[in-house]
Amino acid sequence: MKTDRSRQMLAEANQYLAGGVASSLRAAMKPTPLYAAGGKGARVYDVDGNEYIDYLLAYGPLILGHSHPLLNEKVYQAMQKGYTFGLQHEGEIALAKRLTEILPCADKVVFSGSGTEAVMMALRLARAYTGRQKVVRFHGHYHGWSDAIFTSFPSADMKSQAAGSAAGEAVPGTGGQSVNSLEDVILLPWNEPDVLERTLTERREEIAAVITEPIMCNSGCISPREGYLEAMRKLTEQYGIVLIFDEVITGFRLGLGGAHERFGITPDLMTMGKALAGGIALSAVAGKNEIMNLVAEGRVDHLGTLNGNTVSTAAAMAVLDELGRDNGAAYRQMERIAGQLAEGIRSLMKKYNVNGVVNQPGPVFHMMFTDQQEVAHFDQFGRRDAAKYGLFAELMLDEGILLRPNGLWYVSAVHGDKEAEETLKAVENVFAKRPEFTA
């Protein structure tokens, strides 16, 4: 695979763009960060003329794949009237109404630009609502890069998360983060009901919110243990603590109603982003009236110049139309293809004596190389062979498959049998050719 042009462009970018890439994670791609030339459907093309089946999907948003005709049409139509007004417009009412119809937890919503902002807003609402300061979050989860909650990127560096773990202390994850920013954050291991119960019971007077990914997609796509989220719901309710589901990944991906609909557990607040507008910047917080009305009452400020702009709201309506069509055909398709891939990879692991685990809760899954039988806890995720997976992702590029270097795969509604078949062939080629994967 040729990468000359991408390498040249990175060298040029480095002169003007700090770090060369637009989000720090992207620098990790081997053999070099790639430059996109375009994408169509499930495929993406780079500037060296390589074509890939895309499972990076822009880190999650491209749930309808690249350049989807309906999304293009609706965005173009919206642009003809104006990109954004700073005035109110019909599209934001339509989308807000639609979200309250499809999300079980949503009486009302507010719009913002990124998942990071949605999380900031949800935490603010929770503190205002309860009059308390502390927030419980968990090892291995990621809730955006704001000072208020950032503790390092889980798959990139486990150390800072582990450092304070015994004391429930969260440690700032990056240079420049206010050293006091996490004073109000209590960091706990996830999927441990006893630890949660003890902490919430002992510190209930101080805790405003518990924030969790309903499935730990950022670290191994680990599912909650039986009864864990139910216990979390029950305890938070009992102690008047706001339960926030961060559904920036799971929202619109595990189903139109996200993970909370799938699990039948209604959080007080939910954050969403990524897939919501199919690749155009838009995020939102949804929740129950009691909390969301703090905005209407002027007790919580919610701001953002581009919030609810015409282009992003039109894009989201198109995404929701397409995902809701034919009684959720898109979800059946994504589930089927993701299941086929996960099962196929597991059988190839067996066939070639490769030690590994694939956790596949839905159209997002995590593939790991490890000697362990299962990865059901963050500690087990920490023991996977991340470097080996990095090599695998690099070798898959040669086979025409674009993967996120950390093991997380996203499947879109336009990935079909042909893509799945080509992909499994590619996995087989890598396992067959390279002895380092065989146990």
Ligand SMILES: Cc1ncc(COP(=O)(O)O)c(C=O)c1O
């Ligand atoms: C669960 C979760 N929450 C929040 C975020 C932050 O979203 P964004 O990158 O749009 O700021 C992400 C991913 O980036 C995420 O995976």
Ligand SMILES: NCC(=O)CCC(=O)O
């Ligand atoms: N799930 C976390 C991400 O996808 C982060 C993407 C980014 O900040 O570039």
